Amino acid sequence: MTTAFPQKGAMILQRTRPPLLETPFEVFDKGVFTPNGQFYVRWHWALIPTEIDIDKFSLTVRGHVNQTLSLSLHDILRGLPSVQLSAVNQCSGNSRGFFQPRVPGGEWANGAMGNALWTGVRLKDVLDKAGVKPGAVQVRFKGLDEPVVADAPHFMKSLEIDHARDGEVMIAYAMNGEQLPLVNGFPLRLVVPGWYATYWVKMLNDIEVLDQPDTNYWTKVAYTIPDTPHASIKPGQTGVKMIPINKMVPRSFVTNISSGSKVSAAAPTTLRGIAFGGDCGVASVDFSIDRGQTWHQAQLGKDEGKYGFRQWQTQLTLPAPGAYGLLIRCTNSNGVAQPDTQNWNPAGFMRNVIESTDVIAL
């Protein structure tokens, strides 16, 4: 645990430079909005500006547009309609540390995710201001962070033009009603609801409309998944078609009881947690105390928006003393449920297996 990072509270230290900070899991029990001070942090390159002057910062919109723009923060905050949305930001490799066999990368437990109420402007409005020319195919996003080695690939991500203009993708200047902590991307961060966080470019200062598909390393080579169900392959399997990682999948967690806890047998136990649908809302959260033979519905909490965390709660009684695995399963509003076997791929992406909280009833 570390408290050494400015604007951040207690975080699990995965790496100091560039920072990889994980949200301690207890935080998720407190509510559906993850506090900014404990929202996880993930950077690729270590040259991160530590000083941002809001009067000097500008966002460029260029490329296949009628008019190149250089927008000040004033232009963005005062010149465009503001929108709000709660959405989960989850690292592609959240939970990588649980992959079996193990894979290299950030060895996260389940805390490389968070949900915030994002305030900002629609990317569509910004693109319309510049005027996208016919023939545009993708939009590429770049932030202020830079590689340490000059010829190394600058971190950039791209979205298809129609996705970029869907009216949901936004440029956020606030999370949970406050400006973003610097390490979470101050002053502007792309918000791509329902998509993995790799697309949520931090310290966004450059938007380039492309008339050719992006071939940059971070879009084309890194952050790719096998084009198979659950992005899953057998360890060692080769010759698989790889595609860029994209939409998130449903997940659910118990937040008030951790594995290894003791609970009373033959008496009611309150079980509580969070779920999210991935690229859509939560339809139901079910639990099982008999290794998945029978499932029972948990009660869902307030819906704060389909892309956000949804709290769930239930009371259950473990009939007799002994060891139990409490299984939780989210089914999203597209009818997609969490799978009961874990996926595997060499990058450790997209884990969403039904998690088991192992308790002892006494």
Added chain:
Amino acid sequence: MRRNRLPVVVLLIVVSMSTDVCAASPFELKSVKIDLPDSDRMFPAGPGADTINNNCLACHSAGMVLNQPSLSKQAWTAAVDKMINNYKAPVAPENVGAIVEYLTVLKGAK
């Protein structure tokens, strides 16, 4: 959480009250200047420690590597090759062997 709640509520009210969302939002940003902590952690002593200290600390602190699980020699070779080919790590070819050997001893799969 509790400390965040209030501004959220205030903001929601303001946004929902204004029918013309183009109207000046009350949100103000403030310039930020911070210092990010650095790490002076080095790789534990052993054959090849100097080589890995000299080649693997430019872009990320040692924690990146020391938090990795045990991996096979083949997987460590692939990881070092990835640093060189994909991320342009300036590692002289004659040092690759010593680094892979060091990692395999420190964190090799049995």
